[in-house]
Amino acid sequence: MGVIKDSLSNLDDEKALAEVKKALDANTAPDKILGECQDAMVAIGNAFSAGTMFVSDLMMAGAIFEDISKLVLPKIKAAGTGKSGAKVVIGTVKNDIHNIGKDIVANMLTASGFDVIDVGVDVPAENFVKAVKDSGAKALAMSCLLVSCYDSIKDTVEALKKEGLRDKVKIIIGGGPVDDHVVKYSGADGFGLDPQACIHLCEEAYA
Incomplete structure (x- = not known):
């Protein structure tokens, strides 16, 4: 190798x-x-x-x-290495069309046994909410590579609150500019510097 x-x-x-x-x-x-x-x-x-x-x-x-x-x-x-219904919704936030990092994480999650629901790029808050609601996923991973899109993360968190889903899903964010400050600003639960960190956080959602 x-x-x-x-x-x-x-x-x-x-x-x-x-x-x-x-x-x-x-x-x-x-x-x-x-x-x-x-x-x-x-x-x-x-x-x-x-x-x-x-x-x-x-x-x-x-x-x-x-x-x-x-x-x-x-x-x-x-x-058949699934984690017994452990689902993760993943996508790149609204106004951001970067997909490479998201795709890597999605595939690594699949390799780790998760059932991954990939909602794509430039995803509005309501689409994330619908995917979480329809799938029953306990983990939501959002990719953001643009500083200008931090509000898109925050909007999604707020939309989940309005639907009564916020306490039912662990919100994980990732991407080059994302850090603890963005987590606090957006109301997310944590961030992953790399796919392995994201996988660990998703596993925590199902622990």
Whole structure:
């Protein structure tokens, strides 16, 4: 292992997919494969921040990761490693269309056995509320990569309160600019710096 991370980091789609298939054929745990992908995406994000990679590179990395997920997720579902009805609603908040980080977390949650309801990007508060209400999920994960969208998180929390659902769901937020200050401002329950932190918080919701 390690070659998947290197291939994805280098945006070598053919090699990355070939190595994923090889790993799956060797019965490598799907969460380990996705973990390497996560490490690669972090490296790509750091390179973007440093100015050595560009938006087009991020888009290509996201497309490769999506193709990898299509190979890995059926294996996870076939293994039947669910957490007995543990559901998580996930989406990117209103006025934010970033999806790569959300998709990584969603796939890692699936790999950890959660039933994930992905409501997409640019999601208005009422759509989050409907998904939580319809699914009965005890965990809601919201992605936000834009400082200008903090109010979208807060609006969703308030909408859940109005529907009498706030005390029934653990609200987790994530994204580059998110920290404890945003948690306090929005009324969320916590934030995850990475997918593993988000998974841990979701597990707490079902403890």
